[in-house]
Amino acid sequence: MIASLSYKDQSPGVKARFDKLKARPKLLEISGLYKRFHSKAGEVVALQDINLTVHRREFMCVLGQSGCGKSTLIRILAGLETPSAGQVLVDGNPVIGPGRDRGMVFQSYTLFPWLTVKQNVMYGPRMAGKSDFTNQSEARQWLALVGLDKFEESYPHQLSGGMKQRAAIARALANEPRILLMDEPFGALDPQTRQQMQAYLLQIWKNVDITIFFITHDLDEAIFLSDRILVLDPRPGRIREIVEVPVPRPRDHEQIRSPEFLATKSHLETIIHPEDSHAKPSFDKLPIGRMTDVNDSVE
Numbered sequence: 001m002i003a004s005l006s007y008k009d010q011s012p013g014v015k016a017r018f019d020k021l022k023a024r025p026k027l028l029e030i031s032g033l034y035k036r037f038h039s040k041a042g043e044v045v046a047l048q049d050i051n052l053t054v055h056r057r058e059f060m061c062v063l064g065q066s067g068c069g070k071s072t073l074i075r076i077l078a079g080l081e082t083p084s085a086g087q088v089l090v091d092g093n094p095v096i097g098p099g100r101d102r103g104m105v106f107q108s109y110t111l112f113p114w115l116t117v118k119q120n121v122m123y124g125p126r127m128a129g130k131s132d133f134t135n136q137s138e139a140r141q142w143l144a145l146v147g148l149d150k151f152e153e154s155y156p157h158q159l160s161g162g163m164k165q166r167a168a169i170a171r172a173l174a175n176e177p178r179i180l181l182m183d184e185p186f187g188a189l190d191p192q193t194r195q196q197m198q199a200y201l202l203q204i205w206k207n208v209d210i211t212i213f214f215i216t217h218d219l220d221e222a223i224f225l226s227d228r229i230l231v232l233d234p235r236p237g238r239i240r241e242i243v244e245v246p247v248p249r250p251r252d253h254e255q256i257r258s259p260e261f262l263a264t265k266s267h268l269e270t271i272i273h274p275e276d277s278h279a280k281p282s283f284d285k286l287p288i289g290r291m292t293d294v295n296d297s298v299e
């Protein structure tokens with residue numbers, strides 16, 4: 001009998017990679033994070049007891065059912081939301097508001113529609129007071145990195161969804177952040193474009209000294225991209241598990257059928273339950289017979 005592979009089984013190469021990763025400097029340190037919202041409906045504890053370290057150049061994905069606090073967490077990291085308690089350090093510096101050390105890419109396209117792609121990419125550095133001459137040549141380099149060098153004079157409405165997101169990534173990177181915060185950035189793309197974007201993102205990550213914190217609810221996407229996956233439980237949002245992905249790098253989509261990938265996916269499926277799995281709709285009360293003339297069962 002062949003013993004089935006566990007997601008915890010790491011090949012020597014994968015284990016060595018994790019040992020190296022954990023020896024790198026701490027880029028993001030979250031300690032004792034707690035977030036409570038007061039709303040008309042009452043009090044919601046969105047995040048509780050979040051403690052987490054992400055290392056330099058690590059790729060971490062966050063998974064969890066809707067409402068478990070993923071966006072709240074990333075908004076706190078971005079400095080767009082203040083925690084009720086606890087602390088976030090980026091490169092050792094406390095987060096007290098938005099800053100250029102953190103770049104954000106959301107699901108909805110965040111490009112300025114009245115600026116060309118190149119002007120969008122130059123916007124952040126220009127605001128920071130860099131010279132336009134430097135900005136022009138740097139913008140071209142960022143656009144080449146995301147494969148959009150031919151489209152620098154295009155306006156966002158002339159680009160496909162995937163190209164817009166690549167431009168948004170280039171714009172975030174142009175500020176030279178230490179960490180890229182991405183909240184379901186590929187959620188609105190069709191499956192094929194989404195896969196292409198995942199491959200692109202890994203390529204970019206390989207070429208740039210950047211740490212990536214990426215929210216998704218797609219298990220395949222999380223496994224394909226991540227070093228580690230942070231799994232959150234809902235109500236209150238808290239850490240369920242941090243999974244080390246045993247799939248070797250470099251990655252390609254063929255690995256989706258590999259034993260390591262499948263073992264990780266089946267583990268994630270057992271710990272992440274679809275929303276309302278306890279509240280299945282009931283069809284018992286349907287007036288069967290009025291729906292069809294045929295006295296026949298399809299089952």
Ligand SMILES: Nc1ncnc2c1ncn2[C@@H]1O[C@H](COP(=O)(O)OP(=O)(O)O)[C@@H](O)[C@H]1O
Nearest residue numbers: 037039044046065066067068069070071072073
């Ligand atoms: N501004 C807010 N005011 C009140 N409640 C909020 C606010 N933002 C988020 N919440 C609540 O916090 C919980 C976590 O939300 P969110 O972080 O958006 O989850 P996710 O991104 O995982 O779907 C939810 O119950 C949500 O209703």
Ligand SMILES: [Mg+2]
Nearest residue numbers: 067070071072
């Ligand atoms: Mg969300």
